Amino acid sequence: MSGKNLVAGPPSTQSGGVWQVNRTMPTLSNTVTDPDGDKANLTFAVYTTDAFGNPDKQIMIKDEPYGVLVSGYVNSGGTAKVTVPDGNLKPGTTYAFRTSAYDGSLYETEWSAWGKFKTRGRAVDIKLPEPDKNAPVLNEDDFQEPQPIGKPNVYPVPPEVPPTGYSAPENVTRPQGYSEKDGWSCGEVNKETNIQPCSRLVPDNSKKTRDALTKEGFGVTAGLPHLVDWCDTRNLDIKRYEACISGFTYEYEGIVVKDGKPTGEILNASWAVGQEVKLSGTSATFTQQLVLVPIQVDAKFISVTLDVRFDCMMPDRCSNGPQSWDGALEWLGADPFSHTAIGKNDHTWNAVNKADTLDLSTKITAYSPVANPAASRWETADAQIRCDTISSTTPGCAFHKYVPTWVMNFKKTPQAVAHAWLIQSKLSNHPGSRSANKPIFFLPSADKNAPGRDPNKNRDVICPKNSDGTSWASKYGNPRTTTVPEISAGDKPSCDEFAYASSYNSGGMPGGVVGGMNPVASGDACVQTYATRVTQGEWRLYDDERLTGPAWNEVCGRSAMSGWINSTSMGGAFSSGFSGKYRLLDKDPYWVSFPEFGHCDASKATVTCTVPKA
Template sequence: MAAGHRPVSGKNPSAGPSFTKESGVWNVVSTTAVLRNTVTDADGDKSNLTFEVWTLDADGKPKSQVKLTDENPYGVLVSDFVASGKTAQVAVEYGRLKPGVEYAFRTSAFDGSLYETSWSPWAKFRISPYVTFPAPQSSSTIDPVSQEPRTVIRSEPGTAMAGRDIQANVRQTCSPVGTQGNKLCIKFRSPTSSEKKVEASPRVASDDLVPWCANKDYGYDYMNRTEVCLKDIGAADLIFLSSGKDDPPIGTASFYFEQRIKAYPTKGESGSDFAEFDQQLVVTPHHIDSALQGVNLYWKLGADCGSCDTSQVKWKSYSGGTDDGHFAPGEEGANAAQTANSTTKWTNTGKETIDLSWAVDATVDVGEAMTVSADFGGSGSPESRELAPRCDDVFKGSAPGCVMQGFDPVYTVDTNLYPAAGAYYWLMQQKMPGRPGTGDEPLHYLGPDTTVTNPSGKPWTSKDSRATVCPSTWTAHPADSSLGTPSCDEFAMASTHESGGFPGGPNQVTDGDECAQLFAGNAGSDFGIFADTRTSQDSPSWEKCGRATIPREQNSGAFHKFPAPEWRMLDNDAVYISNPGFEHCLNADTTCAWRKVG
């Protein structure tokens, strides 16, 4: 029998999840609000708590009681009995409370014999989703697979070039001294403003292997998944020196160099039956002393390839006709520019990353024959290989092709057409450690060439990963019918190594219940992403993965173009995920509201 002391409610009731306050109001991120308070009994008896929820008037004072259940005539929820000093809680079922409305609740205790004769202090709360979004837009200008060229820092720029700060690190290489005591030197430097102006000529864009390269800033190198634009090679002075130490040069010539690489993902683009990539050197003469009589340039290409057929270099003139790499005095400016061109066909099988190297030899027509060589570097250090093309014939039923594997593509979720899915992915990126798919934390594709196998011995696929996180036994959270048919959506995607279902991956779980549980639901005037408290009434665990009830059309549509065929994604290739309709929000500490893009 209970003793004569009445149980007492705690003085600090709380609401969640996430059990955090803002301006004195508990922020609840689930439509199934969890209400909590402690309860004590001086006699040590177990006690429960009765919970009342009220709406508020314009002054923020309790106005009308909300009916939380039909199981008793008072419309209140009663917790289980808990030990003295512990926390009692109840969960308000879906549909009883409205998002965006501010409520207040209070508790009163009962120990099985005696009732508390008063109520706890009021605690205010509001249901606010992590993210809000509207219904899908009818149209969108977002291209999920479009790739903007990005700058790249070369890890192997070559000994002839000074790198980024070329003016402060001028480098010169010279030929051996000839029998007449003369030598030929080449010195690289930053282009002058007049040289840059000439290079901005429309001619460069008209027959450029990589047309967009002409409009890029000088002093930087750029690339995308299929093309490379090297504009940080700089200008070079060719200097013919006499035997006298203090004698002035016999003659000089100056040139401006740029370089291009273009890989073809399919044979239809190159016109070849083989995987192919092309290379181009753009040379613009700016001055050639008549004393030199003429300058000859030779582009030397190297490729570390198991089975490649590289064509001989072919020079073309400004007019598009055949040329020979010879520049005579008076041939200056864009009209005298020449391009050196070469095609490499990959005839191997499987997949291969091909290391490249480049150099330019120069001779002058005057005096004895002597050659100076300028090392233009290569496609990257063994650790980086940022400019090395990769060719493969891995995709069955598809022609072989090549890409620039050093470029990690960005897949842009169309948050205009699929706002619920984009909101969920953005939220997971913000909450998970490292913000996967952003910054320095790319996701890694589960490719057709994976060596991981499923229990039947076949290559592991996204269906195998999905079966762990979204098994057939999963049931959808109740949601507004206007959102459409619900479905199970996981993050990171099942097509990546970061999926919770990928064996040996960084986020591997044994069951999707270990993921953060979320759902898309009605948020009043719009929709939102909420915590799903059916498996846990605590705040979601963001450590490994997410599992959410998302409209099926948005779930399947958000990544329907991933990966783009022209990316030729193989196993463990890095990829980033952009959700542009939400990226104006700095974090997920407060509700992020969708914005239309375009």
């Protein structure tokens, strides 16, 4: 006869007399005894419950005779168990069950008492639209925002030899208050005028300087020509192929001295400086432009001439073309605002090595008929250039310290995008999250990465193939995974992972010397989800209710979804439209952004959202 030990699990814990089950495929059990000591089995019948928690209607278990589950035979006094097959129970629902014994010849005439259990609720329920195979390709440039960079490093340097033939000695005594610490570079006192020159480059984001760099001089409405079109609103910023290094003034001062000491009289001249650089992802030649707008030139200087050298610092790696200037580099004190000087220069990487880093250096020497020369040099470390023939055999150059942003095509493959957003937003390692400062690090093909790791091996850990070569999802993924044969004939379930296999963040990437950041033994350790069409026009990304719900301390995600959706979500879009376009090399960081999910909240225990926003 049936015992009174009706248990449902896992786990085998109760709340208010109801077993709390962490899946929709629970194991039900009860003890069984036989008066004759014979072996016996138990028949398990499962029922829905009404609003009061009382047994209501029997659930006819699919593919089982009479709609009930029958255990195997167990010894008298033992525990009989059955597992409810997938597809019979719903998440977050309370059920009742009871048992009846059979010893091979006699059936128990009475049912056991009732046991109750509740399946766990969903942890993920994201409502999504249909995939659109005709959605236009995204222009990833639209999502690349300027990235702030640090101030240039400024160095005092010997001046260039001016036409007068004068050359300042290397060791010059600086006037009081003009220390190298403050960026000053000073020349020798002019013996005839008793003026000592000093120069420096200083940050200056004042309205006066900004106006000078966004208008051609003062009071002139015609805008200055820009090599980089967004430089009229930015100062110290870069993109992958463009840089704006401005918001500075170049100062040249003449300190009047007497008996070796400053008298307090100072002649001032200064220029607003705007520097712009434009690289190419498909060429070894790049261009920079320097804009010099006069802010003041003391009439006592009579005139000030600037000698400007903006060069590639590594002559063994790149060559400098001739400078071309629109506007003379001499300004008269009697007419200081007469013109602006705009210079351009091309540089070409020699492409001898497969990859090189290049630094640009700018040096300005100023001198006057009444003051000897003084010079300052600067370079911007955050605007270092990397040229290569690794990402492509066609040489190209990029600002490698800029971290680009990858945006997946939501309209085309919303289900794959939802999966990536969920994992990035919910897990503590936040792969690719800019707000959490957790970039994804690119893993190119084995011949282009340091450990020689084939990214497909990462995928094999998270999404192993079945013995017949089919996808893990076709055998082990949730059977309610929906394919799209109307888009791709013969479409089959596929396994999608995040973080991507082609990254050091992948759960399949081994740790240690190989460099994996989140290694796991198998994809079973990841958050498990699947994408299903609820009705035409409405899809859902669900956590896999057949299994234990996510603990949210996992480091990776695995989702069963349409093969077409999975492959299309990355495919050529990533390699040609992003990693290739922005010349990503081994371990280069990048962000992953999900604009359509900005209204979704992943902080709750259950992640629910409708995308796009209803």
